[in-house]
Amino acid sequence: MQFQNTLAFAQQLDAQDELRSYRNEFHFPKWEGKQVIYFTGNSLGLQPKLAQSYVDGIMNDWKELGVEGHFHSDKPWWDYHERLAAPLAKIVGAHAEEVSVMNTLSVNLHLLLVSFYRPTKTRFKILCEEKAFPSDQYLLQSQVRFHGLDPKEAIVEVKKREGEHFWRTEDILSKIEELGDGLALVLIGGVNYYNGQVFDMESITKAGKAAGAMVGWDLAHAAGNIALELHDWDVDFAAWCSYKYMNSGPGNASGVFINKKHLGKDDIPRFEGWWGTKKETRFLMKPVFEPMATADAWQISNPPVLALAPYLASLQLFEAVGMDALIAKRNQIVAYLEFILHGIAQEVKGSFEIITPKERGCQLSVLLHGHGRPLFDYLMQHGVLADWREPNVIRLAPVPFYCSYEDIFRFGQILKDGILLQND
Ligand SMILES: Cc1ncc(COP(=O)(O)O)c(C=O)c1O
Incomplete structure (x- = not known):
């Protein structure tokens, strides 16, 4: 599939996503009153509403x-x-x-x-x-x-x-x-x-x-x-x-x-x-x-x-x-995240690289070059919950159960702004 880095394209992928209704089966944490972009289900998965x-x-x-x-x-x-x-x-x-x-x-x-x-x-x-x-x-x-x-x-x-x-x-x-x-x-x-x-x-x-x-x-x-x-x-x-x-x-x-x-x-x-x-x-x-x-x-x-x-x-x-459906969506949503990351890496050359090999599941690990914890903090301040690993890796896990393509698009915008701001 030919991906595009636009909100309309991400929303179109969401509209076609057969698992989209499951997002509503989970409680999303909020940051300053707004629902977060949650990429840290590899650390702690979200609470299913059914759990209570x-x-x-x-x-x-x-x-x-x-x-x-x-x-x-x-x-x-x-x-x-x-x-x-x-x-x-x-x-x-x-x-x-x-x-x-x-x-x-x-x-x-x-x-x-x-x-x-x-x-x-x-x-x-x-x-x-x-x-x-x-x-x-x-x-x-x-x-x-x-x-x-x-x-x-x-x-x-x-x-x-x-x-x-x-x-x-x-x-x-x-x-x-x-x-x-x-x-x-x-x-x-x-x-x-x-x-x-x-x-x-x-x-x-x-x-x-x-x-x-x-x-x-x-x-x-x-x-x-x-x-x-x-x-x-x-x-x-x-x-x-x-x-x-x-x-x-x-x-x-x-x-x-x-x-x-x-x-x-x-x-x-x-x-x-x-x-x-x-x-x-x-x-x-x-x-x-x-x-x-x-x-x-x-x-x-x-x-x-x-x-x-x-x-x-x-x-x-x-x-x-079922795992088959989750894995099918996982493959596509992680590929979309990779596409967005590659686009940013081209625009702001040398700022990071993806260190996760092709043999992967849900997680992409991004090794920062020249940027460090302040970039991660910027993401947090803008409602992205990701995961920081010393010395300079951000782990991103768009979990297919509850993450959307729009999350990925919006994350890309925030990441790019954060890098540009810190390059200034
Ligand atoms: C790969 C791996 N092994 C072991 C553990 C330890 O788990 P626990 O604290 O539940 O024993 C973790 C926790 O995150 C982990 O990621």
């Missing part, structure tokens, strides 16, 4: 039923989390029994590493990307130390090439091959939080499995953003937070994927609690743990239903729209 009634429903059941809400409310609390598994399985490409929701992301990655990072004397290396999200770095280092190993020896980071802003798949594959029998685990962020790169999860998983390693993915920036086929790719485990593209609310619960082949096994180490034991006998309070036959075996505590309620509401929207 889901939370109110639980508050009301608690008020009316007290403890009986566990079993007699409209959506009983004791197995509330099970309602999220099937819709999430569609989003991440899994069987429903491979998915569960519990805790928060870093906690879940720790719990999954208890099961899937089992170093031996010879096979103990972990492969990850250079400058992974800090929490992932800390959790890998602490897991390695927990096993009495030295992070400097055990953790191998794949680096970007000199002068490049992205990782090359061939570099990751050849590092996996090089580590061979020494490789215990591959754990990478499926979509990099900084440059927005989508990793070739299928090829990397295949190579990791061929080397005899476990392969896991941190899908914080991937779930609800890109197409995932975790089961078919033979991924061992994955986890994601729900507050970014999944729109479940700040700090909310994390989803996990555990491949079917690891379910129902007696010999898998795991930290256990009463919500992972079989439902049928759970309240017999037996001293012996009998694991659920699903990923719920990793559940430790009873589910935080007040937190899961907005997540379930959001999943209802995903069910209605």
